[in-house]
Amino acid sequence: MGQQIVFALRDSMHRVLIKLASFLPGLLALLVAVVILTAVGALLALILRRILTAVKFDERFARNQTVNVADWSPRHSPSVLVARTVFWACVILGFIIGISALDASYAGNSQIAAILIPYLTHSVGAILILLAGTVIARFLSRSVLIGAVNLQFQYARLLSLGVKWLVLVLTIAMVLDHLEIGGTIVDLAFGILFGGIVLTLSLAIGLGSRDLVSRSLEKNAGRSADPRTATHTAPENDLADILPRTAASQPKPSETLRHF
Amino acid sequence: MATLPTISENAILSSHGLAPSGLLVSLTPLSGEAFEATLANLALAFADRDFLVITPNATFTTLPASAHIRLTTYTPSTIVPSGCVLTPTEFLDTCKLMQEHASTACLLLGPEAQSLAPEALCALAEAAVPGNADLVTPRYSLGPRDGLVNSAILYPVARALFGTRSRYPMAIDLAFSSRMAERLAACAQKFAAPNQSATLIWPVAEAAAAGFSIVEVPAGARTLPPPAAADLNTMLAQVAGSFFADIDAKASFWQRARFAYPTRTAAVARAEITPVQPATPETPDVQHMLDSFRHAYTNLQEIWSLVLPPNSLLGLKKLSLLPPAAFRMPDSLWVRIVYDFILAYRLRTINRGHLLGALTPLYLAWVASHLLLTSGARPETTAPEKHIESLAAAFEIDKPYLVSRWRWPDRFNP
Numbered sequence: 001m002g003q004q005i006v007f008a009l010r011d012s013m014h015r016v017l018i019k020l021a022s023f024l025p026g027l028l029a030l031l032v033a034v035v036i037l038t039a040v041g042a043l044l045a046l047i048l049r050r051i052l053t054a055v056k057f058d059e060r061f062a063r064n065q066t067v068n069v070a071d072w073s074p075r076h077s078p079s080v081l082v083a084r085t086v087f088w089a090c091v092i093l094g095f096i097i098g099i100s101a102l103d104a105s106y107a108g109n110s111q112i113a114a115i116l117i118p119y120l121t122h123s124v125g126a127i128l129i130l131l132a133g134t135v136i137a138r139f140l141s142r143s144v145l146i147g148a149v150n151l152q153f154q155y156a157r158l159l160s161l162g163v164k165w166l167v168l169v170l171t172i173a174m175v176l177d178h179l180e181i182g183g184t185i186v187d188l189a190f191g192i193l194f195g196g197i198v199l200t201l202s203l204a205i206g207l208g209s210r211d212l213v214s215r216s217l218e219k220n221a222g223r224s225a226d227p228r229t230a231t232h233t234a235p236e237n238d239l240a241d242i243l244p245r246t247a248a249s250q251p252k253p254s255e256t257l258r259h260f
Numbered sequence: 261m262a263t264l265p266t267i268s269e270n271a272i273l274s275s276h277g278l279a280p281s282g283l284l285v286s287l288t289p290l291s292g293e294a295f296e297a298t299l300a301n302l303a304l305a306f307a308d309r310d311f312l313v314i315t316p317n318a319t320f321t322t323l324p325a326s327a328h329i330r331l332t333t334y335t336p337s338t339i340v341p342s343g344c345v346l347t348p349t350e351f352l353d354t355c356k357l358m359q360e361h362a363s364t365a366c367l368l369l370g371p372e373a374q375s376l377a378p379e380a381l382c383a384l385a386e387a388a389v390p391g392n393a394d395l396v397t398p399r400y401s402l403g404p405r406d407g408l409v410n411s412a413i414l415y416p417v418a419r420a421l422f423g424t425r426s427r428y429p430m431a432i433d434l435a436f437s438s439r440m441a442e443r444l445a446a447c448a449q450k451f452a453a454p455n456q457s458a459t460l461i462w463p464v465a466e467a468a469a470a471g472f473s474i475v476e477v478p479a480g481a482r483t484l485p486p487p488a489a490a491d492l493n494t495m496l497a498q499v500a501g502s503f504f505a506d507i508d509a510k511a512s513f514w515q516r517a518r519f520a521y522p523t524r525t526a527a528v529a530r531a532e533i534t535p536v537q538p539a540t541p542e543t544p545d546v547q548h549m550l551d552s553f554r555h556a557y558t559n560l561q562e563i564w565s566l567v568l569p570p571n572s573l574l575g576l577k578k579l580s581l582l583p584p585a586a587f588r589m590p591d592s593l594w595v596r597i598v599y600d601f602i603l604a605y606r607l608r609t610i611n612r613g614h615l616l617g618a619l620t621p622l623y624l625a626w627v628a629s630h631l632l633l634t635s636g637a638r639p640e641t642t643a644p645e646k647h648i649e650s651l652a653a654a655f656e657i658d659k660p661y662l663v664s665r666w667r668w669p670d671r672f673n674p
Contacts, residue, residue, distance in 0.1 A: 139611065142563065146617035149559045150493050152552055156559050257627065258406040260344050260430075260487045260495055 030098030041090025045083040052079040126175045133171025137164045162201040169193050282364035283311040283385055286354040288371055297374035305378035314357050344485045346370055348448035348461055355445030364390045366441055370432035371485035380479040387475045388435035394472035395463055396435035397426040398479030404644035411648045412626050420655035421514040422468035426476050429464040443470050460502040469513045497616035504605040515663050544635050546628035554580050556621030563618050567604040569673045572596050589629035591654040597622055599662040607669055
């Protein structure tokens with residue numbers, strides 16, 4: 001009995017070590033490919049940048065450009081943009097070659113390869129989704145916050161946080177779905193959370209601006225009741241009439257100011 | 261893609277045999293009455309000389325009887341909505357027409373030009389004749405509550421960085437020489453595409469960078485045209501964004517340039533001898549602007565802290581705690597705020613739209629402080645123009661801060 005257990009353990013350890021031994025060269029190949037291609041990319045970028053600087057690419061480009069590409073390039077230099085594009089293209093190529101080498105180092109019917117390789121690519125996709133979602137959430141949150149503050153909405157921060165978490169919850173749900181983690185639980189949780197945030201925001205805005213809505217409805221009802229009095233009014237005036245709590249309704253001193 | 265402006269064939273010629281003066285007067289689209297009034301003023305201003313008027317107005321009008329006006333219409337190369345400023349297309353078309361008519365000087369008049377007095381038109385054109393100045397900017401007599409963005413940002417920053425004395429860098433009317441016109445057209449060419457019609461040209465900065473002479477002449481009162489966008493946030497973002505971008509583009513000039521600034525005392529003395537508008541008699545109602553600033557202070561600190569150094573944030577904190585009666589934004593604080601926003605614009609510390617949006621409440625705080633200071637309700641009351649001159653001097657004194665941080669943005673900044 002004891003011998004059988006020892007034998008089973010040895011056999012298991014032997015198999016794991018063999019698999020690890022066959023896995024390590026593939027992993028090493030992945031690392032070597034990434035390192036070499038990164039070095040090649042850095043070298044190419046350096047050479048390219050020197051060549052472009054020598055031929056005064058930035059000045060020529062600035063003279064002939066039709067769209068303002070410099071705005072999108074780091075340090076406003078199209079040369080740097082080209083050099084960095086080449087560098088990152090080489091790095092991505094290194095990853096592709098490395099993953100392909102890792103894949104090739106396994107037998108076609110290997111169980112680990114069948115699970116690991118798709119999961120690795122899914123993980124990369126999930127990381128990209130997470131990064132994009134975080135950036136979008138921060139951008140939208142700031143946009144809403146600044147816009148709402150300039151409009152003097154008292155619940156500006158709440159709106160901003162609501163938008164941020166809406167996007168983050170959506171992103172996390174997409175990431176988990178992409179990684180195939182959680183299954184239907186994620187869908188369900190996402191639905192509850194997303195719906196909850198939307199409901200909270202709706203209630204907050206609705207309760208905060210119920211006077212606005214009621215006045216707007218009263219105004220519209222008054223108009224439809226007496227069509228003879230309906231005259232054309234500028235939309236800004238309409239808004240000023242129905243916004244009792246916001247800055248638009250107050251007789252602002254800035255109305256007598258000329259900023260431009 | 262911008263197209264060439266086309267000139268109408270049936271130009272009206274009413275020359276009385278005088279020698280051509282080489283002056284071209286370019287008008288922006290005007291209403292019928294405004295167009296006629298402008299022509300009448302031009303006829304009075306240049307009674308003794310022959311000159312050419314170009315206008316995109318398609319319908320001709322009756323010319324003043326004594327005028328030596330040659331009137332020509334043209335089709336603008338790009339139709340852009342008229343606002344309160346001159347557009348790149350207008351500069352481009354005017355330059356092309358100057359070259360076609362071999363004009364040596366140009367008087368470019370913006371919207372509501374009928375409100376300019378004939379004397380002002382004459383003074384502008386006289387200063388731009390060959391041999392005088394390359395660029396002539398008008399100094400309008402506006403009220404203390406007019407052109408506040410100009411007073412808060414454009415004038416003092418342009419004066420500190422480009423060494424110009426033009427009180428209205430975003431002028432609505434200009435006079436310039438042919439070589440200045442070529443320079444402006446070359447600049448406008450970059451922004452003449454329809455999707456870039458909102459971009460502004462900064463003639464004063466262009467002239468300073470090119471080493472051209474700039475002269476400012478008194479232009480009296482003028483009706484300011486309404487801005488294209490009624491919303492302050494949109495307009496401020498457009499104007500300040502364009503101005504900051506121009507500063508970024510001309511960094512190599514203003515970092516190297518050494519100007520002989522007058523001392524602070526001299527600048528203030530100059531303001532004293534300049535005819536200034538009377539201060540607003542009553543205490544202005546600035547509560548809305550103060551509320552806006554305080555509301556922003558509680559919500560936008562996270563964004564401001566990415567742009568402003570701790571010292572400025574501390575200054576804003578103190579400012580937010582002041583009661584309305586004692587509300588006063590120090591000039592040094594406003595200078596640092598503007599310079600740090602220019603730097604953040606250059607470094608893209610945060611999205612540029614967000615950056616300019618976050619500037620609005622701070623600008624309103626400056627406006628409130630300026631109005632309170634110049635209202636006559638306080639012991640330390642000062643004339644509006646004097647305050648603006650001292651602010652401009654503060655910008656000049658603190659220019660080394662901008663240059664230093666521009667060159668070494670990562671250096672520790674308390």
